[in-house]
Amino acid sequence: MEGILALCHFCETHGPCVILCTQRFKQEPNQSSQNLSASCDACFSINANQALICRENGKMYVTTRVPLQQDLAFLLKQAAIRSLSCEEETSKDGGSIYFGDSERGHVISHSFLLQDSLARGFQRKYSVLMLMKDKVHLLNIWPSLSEHIKELIKDLQQQAARINELEQEQKSQRALRQAQGSPKTTSRSLSELTGQPAIFGHIHLWFSWVLNSETITEKSPRNVMPLPSRSPVNLRSFCRSWLKNNFQTVCFCVLTGCELLVDDESVRETFRTLLPEEWPPCRLRPPCILKYKKIWKVEWSEQLPNKLPSLQIEIEKALRNPDLPDAALESFFNYLLLRWRNIASNLVKVTSPDDVTLLQSMGVQDCDKPLLKYWIENCK
Numbered sequence: 002m003e004g005i006l007a008l009c010h011f012c013e014t015h016g017p018c019v020i021l022c023t024q025r026f027k028q029e030p031n032q033s034s035q036n037l038s039a040s041c042d043a044c045f046s047i048n049a050n051q052a053l054i055c056r057e058n059g060k061m062y063v064t065t066r067v068p069l070q071q072d073l074a075f076l077l078k079q080a081a082i083r084s085l086s087c088e089e090e091t092s093k094d095g096g097s098i099y100f101g102d103s104e105r106g107h108v109i110s111h112s113f114l115l116q117d118s119l120a121r122g123f124q125r126k127y128s129v130l131m132l133m134k135d136k137v138h139l140l141n142i143w144p145s146l147s148e149h150i151k152e153l154i155k156d157l158q159q160q161a162a163r164i165n166e167l168e169q170e171q172k173s174q175r176a177l178r179q180a181q182g183s184p185k186t187t188s189r190s191l192s193e194l195t196g197q198p199a200i201f202g203h204i205h206l207w208f209s210w211v212l213n214s215e216t217i218t219e220k221s222p223r224n225v226m227p228l229p230s231r232s233p234v235n236l237r238s239f240c241r242s243w244l245k246n247n248f249q250t251v252c253f254c255v256l257t258g259c260e261l262l263v264d265d266e267s268v269r270e271t272f273r274t275l276l277p278e279e280w281p282p283c284r285l286r287p288p289c290i291l292k293y294k295k296i297w298k299v300e301w302s303e304q305l306p307n308k309l310p311s312l313q314i315e316i317e318k319a320l321r322n323p324d325l326p327d328a329a330l331e332s333f334f335n336y337l338l339l340r341w342r343n344i345a346s347n348l349v350k351v352t353s354p355d356d357v358t359l360l361q362s363m364g365v366q367d368c369d370k371p372l373l374k375y376w377i378e379n380c381k
C-alpha cells in the first residue's frame with residue numbers, strides 16, 4: 002500500500018471523520034465508492050460517487066471522500082479518530098506526531114484549528130494525516146512531509162482568519178450569540194470557512210503534488226539493481242585462517258572506506274565482496290596496508306572501535322557459522338548487503354541524519370555510524 006493523504010474533521014454532529022483523501026494508482030482503480038455514513042455541511046467535501054483525478058508521470062492521483070478500498074477506509078477512519086481525539090501535539094504552534102502499529106498502519110498526523118464564529122468555542126478542529134504501511138519510509142519522509150503539511154495548514158488558517166475578520170466587521174456574530182446565549186451551532190463547510198468555493202479541488206491538487214514530490218515518493222532504484230555476483234567463499238577461508246584481529250581490521254577498513262593497499266590483486270578482490278558495489282575509497286580515511294610475511298600482516302594507523310558495526314558482526318558470524326553452507330553464503334551476503342545499502346539510501350534523503358528515533362526505528366546504532374557515513378556518501 003502506498004501512502005494515503007487525508008483531511009479529517011471533528012464534526013460537532015458526527016464526531017471525527019475523514020472528509021477527503023488522495024491516493025496514487027498505477028492505473029484507473031475499478032472499485033466503486035463506499036457507502037458513506039451520514040454527513041452534514043461541516044463534514045462534507047465532494048459527493049460520495051465523485052472522484053477528482055489528475056495524472057502525472059504516468060501515475061493517477063485520485064481524491065475521494067473515503068478510500069475506495071474497504072479495508073483502507075476502515076484503517077483511515079481509525080486513524081482519523083485517533084488524530085482528532087487522542088493523539089495530539091500539544092505544543093503552542095502545533096506539530097506533527099507519529100502513531101501506529103503494523104496492524105492498523107503507521108500515521109503521521111497534524112491537527113489544527115480554524116476560526117469559525119459560529120462554532121462551539123469559535124473554532125473547528127481538523128487534521129491532515131498520512132497513513133502508510135511502511136514505517137521506515139514514513140519516518141524517513143517525516144521532515145519534508147511535515148513541512149508540506151504545515152504550509153497547507155497555514156494557508157487554510159489565513160483564509161479562515163480573513164473570512165472570520167470580514168464576518169466580525171459586518172456583524173459581530175460572536176457578540177450576538179453570546180447575547181442570545183444560544184447553544185446551537187451551525188455547521189459550515191470548509192469552503193464557507195475559507196471563502197474558497199473550490200477549496201477541495203485545491204486540496205486535491207495539493208495532496209497529489211505532495212504524493213508526487215521527490216521526497217515523498219518511494220523510489221528505490223538501488224534496490225532493484227542486482228549486486229554483482231561475487232562469491233564470499235574466499236573470504237570465508239580468510240576468516241578461518243587469518244588472525245582474528247587482522248581479519249577484523251581489514252574488514253572494518255574496507256566497510257568504512259579505507260583504501261586497501263596490497264600487492265596481491267586476489268586478496269583485494271576477496272575483500273571487495275564486503276561492499277555492494279565498486280565504491281572508491283574515502284580520501285579522508287587512513288589506508289590499510291597488507292603485507293605477507295609467512296602470514297598476512299596489517300598496518301593501519303587507527304584502532305578498531307570497541308564495538309564493530311552490526312553488518313560486520315553479522316558477516317563474521319555467517320562466515321564462521323558451520324551450519325551455513327558455502328552454497329547459501331552468497332545469497333545470505335546479498336541479503337545483508339542489500340539491507341544496509343537500503344538503509345544508507347534511505348538516509349540520503351533525510352535532512353536530519355542524527356534523528357535518534359529515526360535511526361532506532363531502522364535498527365541503526367552508534368557503532369554503525371562510521372560504516373553508514375561511507376555508504377551514504379556512495380548511495381547519493
Ligand SMILES: [Zn+2]
Pocket residue numbers: 012013014015016039040041042043044045
Ligand atoms: Zn458532520
